[in-house]
Amino acid sequence: MNNTTKKDIWIIGSLLFLSFVPSIAGVVRISQLTTGSGYTVENQRFFDDPVPILLHIVAVLVYSILGAFQFAPGFRKLYPKWHRVSGRVLVFFGLTTAISGIWLTMVYPRVPTDGDWLFGIRMVIGFWMVICICLGFYFVMQRKYLIHSHWMIRGYAIGLGAGTQVFTHLPWFLFVGGDPSGIPRDLMMGAGWLINFLFAEWIIRRKNK
Template identity: 80%
Template sequence: MNSTTKKVYWVIGFLLFLSLVPSIAGVIRISQIATGAGYTVENQRFFNDPIPVLIHIVAVLVFSILGAFQFAPGFRKKNLRWHRISGRFLVFFGLTTAISGIWLTLVYPKVPTDGDWLFGIRIAVGFWMFFCMILGFGFAMRRKFIIHSHWMIRGYAIGLGAGTQVFTHLPWFLMVGGEPSGIPRDLMMGAGWLINFLFAEWLIRKK
């Protein structure tokens, strides 16, 4: 296995790993809704109105897994036809992720552990991801593939925010314990998206 092939596997593996925890959480949530298990006051909104959250979970799962292969340069170059076809699905599920995330934020009752800032953060993140997907697809249709890749990187980075949030919460779990609430939770959630946003901008400029 040459160094280029190793790099491809490392990129795909890292992105799939970052998607792993939220993917597992999503599968558990689907199982809970399907069986009625794990009902609490905090998650009763999912049982009362399950369709939107199920759409969101499935969209995020497909988006994160497809994207892992889209953003490995060596794999993409060797599978251009696959890249074009799956890229359309990626845009669709990315838009579905963004729209359903905004809908969940606006319509579902506020979670007791959420602070006042998190509502605005989620709305901003949802609209940013939506515009990234639209612009990325638009530039691909105009065959401006470099700019297209930039906007898709931005959108995918935001979509993987839940994976990074696992690590922004980790110090709290280790040192404090229990679920954070209020401003600490808002900051840790926001930090996950901010880290991914900054990394995407660094990667774009590095390229």
């Protein structure tokens, strides 16, 4: 196995691993909403208005899993046509992920565990993701492929925020117990997106060297 193949496997595997827990949670949520099972007071908002959450889950599943293969250089070079076609599909599902995230943030009532900052954080993240994907698409149309890749990395990193949030919440679950609420929850949610943002910028700067 050559080094490029090993690198591709590591990149794809890492991104799929980061998508794993949110993907499982999303499939469970779809099952609950389509079968009417698992109804609680806490998730009542999803049953009352299931369209935004279902649209968001499906878009995130496609975007996170299909997108993992876009960033493996050997795979991309081996299948350039696949990269171009799937890239256009990912623009659609990435924008759907971001816009549906903004939608459900605005239409669903605030849950008791959310602090005062989380609404604003989610709105900023949603619009930032839209900007990243739109700029990525614009630059590929201009054949500025390096800049295109930078913006697509940024957009995908934000899209994987839920995966990183599993790890930012883990210390709380291990050492405190129960579900965090208020400012601690806001900070842990925000930290997931911030870590991905910083990692994306690090990757971009490495690519530029």
